Amino acid sequence: MATVEVKNLRKQYRNVVALDGVSLEARAGQMVTLLGPSGCGKSTTLRCLAGFLEPDGGDVRIDGESILSIPSNRRGFGVVFQNYALFPHMTVAENVGYGLKLRKCAKSEIHARVVEVLRLVRLTGLEDRLPREISGGQQQRVALARALVLKPRLLLLDEPLANLDARLRDEVRWLVRDLQQQSGITAFYVTHDQSEAMAISDMVAVMKAGRVAQFASPREIYQRPAERYVANFTGEANILTCRTAVPAGETRMRVGVGGADLEVDCAPAARTAGDVELLLRPEALRLAGPDDTAAFRGIVTKCAFLGASQHCEIELPDGNILKLAAPPNARVVPGESAGVVIDCTHAWAMPKVPA
Amino acid sequence: MTAAATPFGDAPAARYGFGLLVVLLYVFLLAPLVTIVGASFTSGMLIEFPPRGFSLQWYGQFFQRDNLVAALLVSLRVGLITAVVTSIMAMMAALAGQAMAGKLGGWFQIGMVLPLLVPELLTGVGLLFFLYKIGLGRSLLGLQIGHILMSFPYAYVSISAALRQVPPSLGEASSSLGATGWQTFRLVTLPLVRPGLVMGAIFAFINSFDLYTMSLLLKPVGGTTLPLALFDFLTYEFKPTAAAAATLSILLALVGVALVQRLVGLQRAF
Ligand SMILES: Nc1ncnc2c1ncn2[C@@H]1O[C@H](COP(=O)(O)OP(=O)(O)OP(=O)(O)O)[C@@H](O)[C@H]1O
Numbered sequence A: 001m002a003t004v005e006v007k008n009l010r011k012q013y014r015n016v017v018a019l020d021g022v023s024l025e026a027r028a029g030q031m032v033t034l035l036g037p038s039g040c041g042k043s044t045t046l047r048c049l050a051g052f053l054e055p056d057g058g059d060v061r062i063d064g065e066s067i068l069s070i071p072s073n074r075r076g077f078g079v080v081f082q083n084y085a086l087f088p089h090m091t092v093a094e095n096v097g098y099g100l101k102l103r104k105c106a107k108s109e110i111h112a113r114v115v116e117v118l119r120l121v122r123l124t125g126l127e128d129r130l131p132r133e134i135s136g137g138q139q140q141r142v143a144l145a146r147a148l149v150l151k152p153r154l155l156l157l158d159e160p161l162a163n164l165d166a167r168l169r170d171e172v173r174w175l176v177r178d179l180q181q182q183s184g185i186t187a188f189y190v191t192h193d194q195s196e197a198m199a200i201s202d203m204v205a206v207m208k209a210g211r212v213a214q215f216a217s218p219r220e221i222y223q224r225p226a227e228r229y230v231a232n233f234t235g236e237a238n239i240l241t242c243r244t245a246v247p248a249g250e251t252r253m254r255v256g257v258g259g260a261d262l263e264v265d266c267a268p269a270a271r272t273a274g275d276v277e278l279l280l281r282p283e284a285l286r287l288a289g290p291d292d293t294a295a296f297r298g299i300v301t302k303c304a305f306l307g308a309s310q311h312c313e314i315e316l317p318d319g320n321i322l323k324l325a326a327p328p329n330a331r332v333v334p335g336e337s338a339g340v341v342i343d344c345t346h347a348w349a350m351p352k353v354p355a
Numbered sequence B: 001m002t003a004a005a006t007p008f009g010d011a012p013a014a015r016y017g018f019g020l021l022v023v024l025l026y027v028f029l030l031a032p033l034v035t036i037v038g039a040s041f042t043s044g045m046l047i048e049f050p051p052r053g054f055s056l057q058w059y060g061q062f063f064q065r066d067n068l069v070a071a072l073l074v075s076l077r078v079g080l081i082t083a084v085v086t087s088i089m090a091m092m093a094a095l096a097g098q099a100m101a102g103k104l105g106g107w108f109q110i111g112m113v114l115p116l117l118v119p120e121l122l123t124g125v126g127l128l129f130f131l132y133k134i135g136l137g138r139s140l141l142g143l144q145i146g147h148i149l150m151s152f153p154y155a156y157v158s159i160s161a162a163l164r165q166v167p168p169s170l171g172e173a174s175s176s177l178g179a180t181g182w183q184t185f186r187l188v189t190l191p192l193v194r195p196g197l198v199m200g201a202i203f204a205f206i207n208s209f210d211l212y213t214m215s216l217l218l219k220p221v222g223g224t225t226l227p228l229a230l231f232d233f234l235t236y237e238f239k240p241t242a243a244a245a246a247t248l249s250i251l252l253a254l255v256g257v258a259l260v261q262r263l264v265g266l267q268r269a270f
């Protein structure tokens, strides 16, 4: 159990600024996910934590003490790599027992702990196989066991599921989360898959070009994103440019958009921002029936039948386009007018930030 | 679709043509060896092929020639020391080369194989001057240094190729599990590059055993290596003793190859 603080971490490779002031923290036992597109600095952050890379500036503290001067082999962190990084010349048991052997544990103790951890990752019986004699999912579970058997203070996982197919990914993902929660180990998890990030983490850091764009719980990241970039990265989003926006109470604003005037929750920064954008997730929108009072009216520009629903695009009077799912049998005809009901509790105003 | 049996396709003509090509290639490669091995067993007085009758007398002759046997022993000793020293040096150099990033690493690589790129004669002459300057001219140690220099690139190429096959993440994984640099080298890197290391050592030995020009320039006073002694011998007498000596050398090389097979074959990881 450890508290981790990452403060203003900086790292530059010759001419690329990989980390431009990354700050995060993980409370004891939390799983913190670094989420972001390729090249945004997720691995670099993790490698600085692991001690494979020395940051140019900033600090990493565990329970209040800086660890930057401690070499990676004395940090006592477990690391799981995307390519598993199992030792190809050692059996599964030897791989898992490697760290214990280095710590000069007795043979019988090594054996007992290896057997125990292999049971946890459900690999009992594969002790004497070589890594190349087991499947990718099994290899990744060996890598996980190898890190966990040492009871690390901190677990670092860099896209551990990226090389697995969808079904295995699901299975190993829950295994990782279960083991992390059972053992109460603080963990950092790198991924560029937003659903993976939301499902297993306590906190998500959405990264953007070497910075943390937002650091919050999965719910907040999804429902109350700080800016368009975060909203787009965390799920399907309609983002409309507002024509007018005035603060209305502490955390609310009145926005004029698509020919309607709505009062919605807003990000604090939106109240003082020059331009404001309105986020409407799919669950905030519904095609208006004959008895509904539609908030928006527009012209249907596109409609595709998907089976369980229809995908529609509706152009609003101010040029904004709304994408929504309509019931499969609703009458939606391109070129005709349609109404949209919105649920303002799922609407969110955010400041417009230059990309 | 499966790959064609030959690079020229699957037609019978292509198959026979390709087979013929392979046979010719083997004849070309093996003819000198077969000739010399055959000639060593002759019961006649001259190196000739096909041999006349069969006898082992020339092997007896070889071992009675003290100067040839002495030269063989020098060659063996120099070759073994070369193999050991070269592979240790090459292992260290390969590790250093891997740690260097970008352009620097490329230049380092070229530097390490330089003895292959410069004519042996020039390297030898330069080294001879240098060795005289430091008081090692025409000494056994000087010869040894020359052999190590000329054999180093072979060991380096073999070992650094093996090292490139080891993903850097293995070293990081090992470190994160608590290993020091030396432990990682001993428990992870070394076992994985061992086939390349053994191969490099054997290349170095065979290369050293074969060196002529360098040995000619650096040979110690009163001592000589087998290739030099054989050449001297052949200048005065064209006897099958030389063929017997050559056959023994070939045998040695075969033992080397068998050793590689065995050691590399025993590696679980490859
Ligand atoms: N060794 C290196 N030398 C130079 N630039 C590097 C190096 N490693 C990473 N970079 C650069 O630093 C930036 C951040 O890289 P990083 O590996 O942290 O990205 P990432 O978020 O992990 O991406 P991915 O999802 O593709 O793994 C990228 O622009 C990358 O090109």
Ligand SMILES: [Mg+2]
Binding pocket: A042, A043, A044
């Ligand atoms: Mg990465």
